[in-house]
Amino acid sequence: MPVTPNNPPCPAYRASEKGSFAWDTTARRWPVILTSVIDDMCKAYAKETDDTKVKEGKAIVEGVSTLKYEIEHDRQIRPLKEDGQPDVAVWNQQIATYFPNSTWFDGSWLYNECLMYRRLRELYNLSTTWKDYDPFLSQKNATFKGSFGAVFELAQKFSKLLDAQTEEQNQILFHELMQVCLWGNAHDLSLLTNMSQEDIRNLQATGKEKLEEQEKNIVVNDIDKVWNHVKGLKNARVDFVLDNAGFELFVDLVLADWLVQTKKAEKIVFHCKTIPWFVSDVIEDDFSNLLESCFNPEFFASCSPSQDDVAALQALASRWQDYIKNGQWVITSHPFWCSGLAYRHLREEAPELFADLANNSQLVFFKGDLNFRKLTYDCKWPVTTPFNTALGEDLSEHFTSICSLRTNKADVICGLKEGVQEKIEQTATPLEWRCGGKYAVVEYSSGKPE
Structure with a gap:
């Protein structure tokens, strides 16, 4: 039978399975x-x-x-x-x-x-007066404000332009930023009913020791594979298919800033949703809202930041604003990202978007749980199924490189080595490690030959 939205490559997850x-x-x-x-x-x-x-x-x-x-x-x-x-x-x-x-x-x-x-x-x-209203905006703003500790810590670290880095220093910093981007995905407002604010703050920690501890919970970790690709990039185009607004978008921009400063990338394209989606997903307005929040000293005033914190955050936001003005950062959206389809259908349903990503981007980051579900068709793969197999031929063979950064908040999983599932389940239930948001994957597809 052909693969269709109601007939994925493996049995689909359905709410009719009571207790799932x-x-x-x-x-x-x-x-x-x-x-x-x-x-x-x-x-x-x-x-x-x-x-x-x-x-x-x-x-x-x-x-x-x-x-x-x-x-x-x-x-x-x-x-x-x-x-x-x-x-x-x-x-x-x-x-x-x-x-x-x-x-x-x-x-x-x-x-x-x-x-x-x-x-x-x-x-x-269908209304005449509420067409542009985002019913999730107040939640997005509140949770970004609640991330103030990690926001100011990163602003202090990255507000100044980077000095010339050795390749070894670049690798260390890239590894850190990839983890920060990964765990920033924990702030998913459509799933906050499963996690406490304290859990999220712990996952947002940016210190070296905390990141090393959390790395143990990355059940598929291809960061080194991604680095082996990134270190060879020069003035490339890199794309981010975004997930959550607020703190996750903030850390995505920190990584994008690093890619530009190190001249790994000359152009970054950020793909947003066209409508308010899954509560906290990024729409284009969320970009301007985030920058306005960073420039507005009143936004974080209740968090009592220091003058140095405020100055560092504004300096960072100013540089990002310049990237947008000079075209190094491009903010765009496409209706396909707000369809009900898995990404195996990208080529047939949005051929111009598929061709642009396949032909012009040297690396596409897919952020978050929903993007992972759509990349892998959200079905019951055996856990050791290779990532490329789950992606399907169009994505795995035509895109130059794909990297999925995702904290696990749904059942679908692939790419595990033999024995990993059994080891994890000695200390965590399937629901905890697959759906609880405290475990994660960084999965990479090297794609077509360059």
């Missing part, structure tokens, strides 16, 4: 997320005096409540309404072709989770 992480997500976590959207909207329209905006705000709240009810009662998924967006026909064709009788629990977990966020955006698109 997919079931827990659908039955418990999605309703919590939708309830937070309802709360946010109630607060937002309560501040308004415009009658139309109040009326439409209430209609959105009613629509979110209906969506929540449909999920909780395992109703059949329905086509999208015509909300003025060009992707409606694509979604509806996919639903009719692959999920004609599927419910919120028995459809593919990956596809249904994406559909939930697209259904949420439908409610805003």
Whole structure:
């Protein structure tokens, strides 16, 4: 049978498996997320005096409540309404072709989770006054503010231009930055119901000893393979398919800054989502919001930063702003990143995006859990399946290099060496190491010959 969204290469994860992480997500976590959207909207329209905006705000709240009810009662998924967006026909064709009788629990977990966020955006698109509203913005800002310790520590370390580094010094710094970027992925607002703020602060630690300790929990660690590729780059183009806004975006920018300063990269392309997505995923507005927060001394004022902290953060943000102005950093988005499809379908569904990445980028970083799920089709691979096999031929053979940095927050896993799973499960349950966010992978595909 051909590989399709409802027939992955291995059995799909489905919420119909009671007690599974997919079931827990659908039955418990999605309703919590939708309830937070309802709360946010109630607060937002309560501040308004415009009658139309109040009326439409209430209609959105009613629509979110209906969506929540449909999920909780395992109703059949329905086509999208015509909300003025060009992707409606694509979604509806996919639903009719692959999920004609599927419910919120028995459809593919990956596809249904994406559909939930697209259904949420439908409610805003159908309004006239809330089209550009991000119901997750206040949460993004609050969690970035909560990361102030690691933010100022990194700003102090990287605000000044780097001196000339030896290759050995570059390797050490790259290794550190890769780990900081990896563990920055822990701040995923769609999964914070599984982790405490203290857990996240521990994972965000940037000190050498803490990173060495955490490295033991990287169950597939290809950082050295990535370095062997990066050390040979000169004025290359590097792409980041982004995940979370706030602290994770901040550390992604620190790594991108290092790539530019060391002349490994001449151009960095950052790929954002087109709509608010999975609570904390980066949309283009989050870039400007992050820079504004770094320049605004009031944003972190409640955290009592020193003058040196503030100056270092502003110096760092100023350099990043210059990169954007002079075109070294490019911020873009594409509807494919907000589809329900795994990335095996990139070539057929978004051929121009596929060709651009395959032909022009010397390294593509895919950040976070959702990107890993989409890279590997979110299905039940044997854990020792090679990463390239899970990627499929299009990505593994046509892209120059792919690196996935992901803290484990969903079941899918591949690339483990024989015996690793058994060793891990001597001290951690499958749910803990696959889904708890305290274990991670850095997986690399060398791709086509250069």
